[in-house]
Amino acid sequence: MNGQFFISLLNPGIGLLFATAFFLLWLNRRERYVAYAAAAYTASALAFLIQDVGPVLPMELQRLPANLGFLATGMFFAAAIIKRYALPIPWRPMAITTAVSITVFLWFLLVHPSIAARILAISIGAGIIASMVVIALWPIEKRHLIDRVLFWVAAFSALNLIIRPVVLLSLGGGFDNYVGFQQSVYWTTVQFSQAMVSIVAAISLMVAVAIDQIAELRRAADDDDLSGLLNRRGFEAQASAALRRCHEDARPVALMIADLDHFKRVNDNHGHAVGDAIIAAFGAHVRAIGPAAMIAGRIGGEEFALLVPGAGIEAARQLAEAVRTGLQAACADRIPAKLCPTASLGIAVGAPGTTLSALMQEADQALYEAKRTGRNRVRTYTPKPVRFAASCS
Numbered sequence: 001m002n003g004q005f006f007i008s009l010l011n012p013g014i015g016l017l018f019a020t021a022f023f024l025l026w027l028n029r030r031e032r033y034v035a036y037a038a039a040a041y042t043a044s045a046l047a048f049l050i051q052d053v054g055p056v057l058p059m060e061l062q063r064l065p066a067n068l069g070f071l072a073t074g075m076f077f078a079a080a081i082i083k084r085y086a087l088p089i090p091w092r093p094m095a096i097t098t099a100v101s102i103t104v105f106l107w108f109l110l111v112h113p114s115i116a117a118r119i120l121a122i123s124i125g126a127g128i129i130a131s132m133v134v135i136a137l138w139p140i141e142k143r144h145l146i147d148r149v150l151f152w153v154a155a156f157s158a159l160n161l162i163i164r165p166v167v168l169l170s171l172g173g174g175f176d177n178y179v180g181f182q183q184s185v186y187w188t189t190v191q192f193s194q195a196m197v198s199i200v201a202a203i204s205l206m207v208a209v210a211i212d213q214i215a216e217l218r219r220a221a222d223d224d225d226l227s228g229l230l231n232r233r234g235f236e237a238q239a240s241a242a243l244r245r246c247h248e249d250a251r252p253v254a255l256m257i258a259d260l261d262h263f264k265r266v267n268d269n270h271g272h273a274v275g276d277a278i279i280a281a282f283g284a285h286v287r288a289i290g291p292a293a294m295i296a297g298r299i300g301g302e303e304f305a306l307l308v309p310g311a312g313i314e315a316a317r318q319l320a321e322a323v324r325t326g327l328q329a330a331c332a333d334r335i336p337a338k339l340c341p342t343a344s345l346g347i348a349v350g351a352p353g354t355t356l357s358a359l360m361q362e363a364d365q366a367l368y369e370a371k372r373t374g375r376n377r378v379r380t381y382t383p384k385p386v387r388f389a390a391s392c393s
Helices: 003-008 010-029 032-052 063-084 091-111 115-137 145-172 178-182 185-222 232-248 263-270 272-289 313-325 327-331 356-372
Strands: 253-260 295-298 303-309 343-349 378-380
Touching (some): 063 091, 185 232, 313 327, 313 343, 356 378
Antiparallel strands (some): 253 303
């Protein structure tokens, strides 16, 4: 065995290693994009094994499954990255690109043999598939460093696959046979550049999987499953950060605290399943009508808090009234028809430097006033006037 044989095992070994790693991740995560990554590295390993280690078939037909494997690698890896962002996977354009590339490949394999033309057909086809990832990710917001890394990995792969064979073949002048091809600078470049791209792509996607896992654990810790809103811990963390940003930008901010009226009576008379249905309906109602910047959480059994960055007193009052008046319709198909749930809301508007705790106390006082004056209404916190003691003359 010579050094060339061990070089030939480099990419199959890398492919099988990462295919196994992604398969094990998929057993834990059950995310489809992780399965696509495992399929991509499996296809890569098989393609390199057929290309470099497998037996020679009549008319070099072993090249067909090998190059199908290379194109399948590109398709599955593109699907993995695109699916991670919950974007539609361009299966049809990728399939058409693959079919055209293979058709051209077969022409230059069986009809008009040309190794250089076959290289161009497969490389450019794979490059076009990689460019579909770039097109899909271009318009989306890249919030994390790993999002930008995945984008540039796809961009580099597309450029590498399209430009590299054109440049090297123009300098080398093509190949007379596969012996010369496999001993060429071009194939050595392919082996090592593909190994580097495979490693970087795999590590990047594994980091993305880890980030998604952390985000999922954070959501599990911060979310309230019943209402679909944040729990108290999650609300206080996000609301505090939003409140600081509003103060730094000199923007107004409003806080509403809502309480479902006579909720204990509902549970006692109709059962906890009905009470849970009202809480779930309230959460869905708030999410449906609230602005995108709103931070909403369930901070107690039947108590909710809504922080709206950029909202003044009038905007907050309009939203609070929409929450109050729309509750019955939101619950209509979830609870007995004779039951008419209502909510009371208190509003406070943050002054510069106001802490979340102080703002919540003010909104809570307004909520108490709404309940004291009959429930099913909205009240706004009004500071009590300061009384000065008369001075002695």
